[in-house]
Amino acid sequence: MSVPAARLSSAPTDADLVRAYRGGDERGATELVSRHLAAVGRFLNSAGADAAELDDLVQETFIRAFRALDGWRGEAAFRTWLMTIASNLLKDQFRRWHGRSFVSLEEGDLAAQDDPAATLDAAEAERKLTKGLATLPRLQREVFLLRAQQGMEYEEIAQALGTTPGAARVHYHNAVKRLKELVA
Amino acid sequence: MIDCRSMTDRMVPVAHGRAAWTGEEAAHLASCPDCAAGWRLVAAARQHGDSAARRLEAARVSREVLARLDLERGRRRWRRMGLIGSLAAAALVALVVWTDRNRSHPVQGGGAVTAQLFQFPLAELESLDAGELSTVLEGLEAPLGAEATPEAPGLGDLQDTELERVLRSLEG
Numbered sequence: 001m002s003v004p005a006a007r008l009s010s011a012p013t014d015a016d017l018v019r020a021y022r023g024g025d026e027r028g029a030t031e032l033v034s035r036h037l038a039a040v041g042r043f044l045n046s047a048g049a050d051a052a053e054l055d056d057l058v059q060e061t062f063i064r065a066f067r068a069l070d071g072w073r074g075e076a077a078f079r080t081w082l083m084t085i086a087s088n089l090l091k092d093q094f095r096r097w098h099g100r101s102f103v104s105l106e107e108g109d110l111a112a113q114d115d116p117a118a119t120l121d122a123a124e125a126e127r128k129l130t131k132g133l134a135t136l137p138r139l140q141r142e143v144f145l146l147r148a149q150q151g152m153e154y155e156e157i158a159q160a161l162g163t164t165p166g167a168a169r170v171h172y173h174n175a176v177k178r179l180k181e182l183v184a
Numbered sequence: 185m186i187d188c189r190s191m192t193d194r195m196v197p198v199a200h201g202r203a204a205w206t207g208e209e210a211a212h213l214a215s216c217p218d219c220a221a222g223w224r225l226v227a228a229a230r231q232h233g234d235s236a237a238r239r240l241e242a243a244r245v246s247r248e249v250l251a252r253l254d255l256e257r258g259r260r261r262w263r264r265m266g267l268i269g270s271l272a273a274a275a276l277v278a279l280v281v282w283t284d285r286n287r288s289h290p291v292q293g294g295g296a297v298t299a300q301l302f303q304f305p306l307a308e309l310e311s312l313d314a315g316e317l318s319t320v321l322e323g324l325e326a327p328l329g330a331e332a333t334p335e336a337p338g339l340g341d342l343q344d345t346e347l348e349r350v351l352r353s354l355e356g
Contacts, residue, residue, distance in 0.1 A: 026250055033249060034242035041240045042233035051236065058240055062249045067256070125228040133232075148229035151200030169193075176192055180221045183228065 014078035022069055033062055036079055039150060044086050046133060046145050049093070057093070061086045076159045080152065083160040087142055094138065125183070132182035136175055143168050144175035186212045191219045195226045 012020070014035070020028030041058050049057050064085050065072075072081055133141050139161065146157045147168075154165040154172070161168070186208060197203035205213065213219050309317065342350065 029250055029253075030243075030246040033246035037240055037242045037245055038234075038237040041237035045233035045236040046229075054236060055240065055245070059245055059249055059252070062245070063252055066249065066253055122228075122231070125224070126232060129225070129228050129232055145229065145232075147196055148199070148226045149232055151196055151202070151230075173189065173192060176222055176225065179225050180218070183221075183225055 015074050018069060018072065018074075018078065021066065029062075029066055032078065036082055039079060040082055040086055042149060043083060043145055044090065046130075046149060047087070047090055047142055048134065049090060053093070057086070057089055060089055064089075077156065079150075080156045080160045083146060083150070083152075084162075087161060090142075091138070128183040129179070132179045135182065136178065139163070140171045140175045140178075143171040144179070147172050148176075188216060188219050188222075191216070192222055195223055199223075199226045199230050 012031075014032065017028040017032045017035075021032070022028075037058065040061050041054060044057050044061070045051070045054055061082060065078075065082055072078070076084075133144070136144065142161055143157055143163075146152045146160060147154070152160070154168045157163075157168040157172075158165045163171075191209065191212060194203065194205075194209065198205055213223060309320070312320065
């Protein structure tokens, strides 16, 4: 079963694309990757993925997602599901590293802007935030990123990280409090 | 009166364009250094990792993801075919062994079937004790004609005419 081309061109939902891919139409997978790639990449990068492994981790996230599509019943948004997989991958990676820390900010990671002063400000803010994020406990860091960076609701965050919305809210507020002291 | 905690919760929807500040909230933000710091933090977090993500190419990533999934599907297919082949080979070997065994021991199989066919319970004997059973067995072991033989006249005792009659009856 495949979604007709006309339907694919008129902004299909994630569920449509999943159905198309399951029906053998690889355009469904291609569209899902291009739709969620940046979000997954940003989350993994900010949550502490090694820069050299970012590409592999992003690919692995999508591979695991497509491999287990039968398990996705659509109760959670596809992006929430991707974040769950990405978070589990990071957990595995940190376990392999035995808690070894974390992100190294490269020059290339600095935000590219035309205004040199703004570039410096943004770069400084990013550097401080990166350092601040590294000091947070893993769950608190991921809750903060899913909320502030990805704009997810507490219910979605709770689904993605296997916690409750109330606990997610507490983690978020604690993270904001700690990061404000470090970053602002 | 706006409290800073509810402002913190409102920052994300506003930063992601799902809501806008009310006049009261905007005024609070302008006058509260703590909320202003929180707002800067959310704005920075929203853009954090942008440059790293920009280096990811959607077309290449999806191509590689699909290629790996295809490869896995191919491997799974080969594994499944290998399993089916092994099962078929095992079944063939079992069939050959079974056929060969039947061919080399045909009587054993037949004997077992015959023995099974002739095993039937005798309800009359089951109530007997060991002594009674051995009496019955002794009776069975004696040839049916044994007791009659001593009383039956031997051929040597017959007279010539009687002997000739017996011979004629035997010859028909």
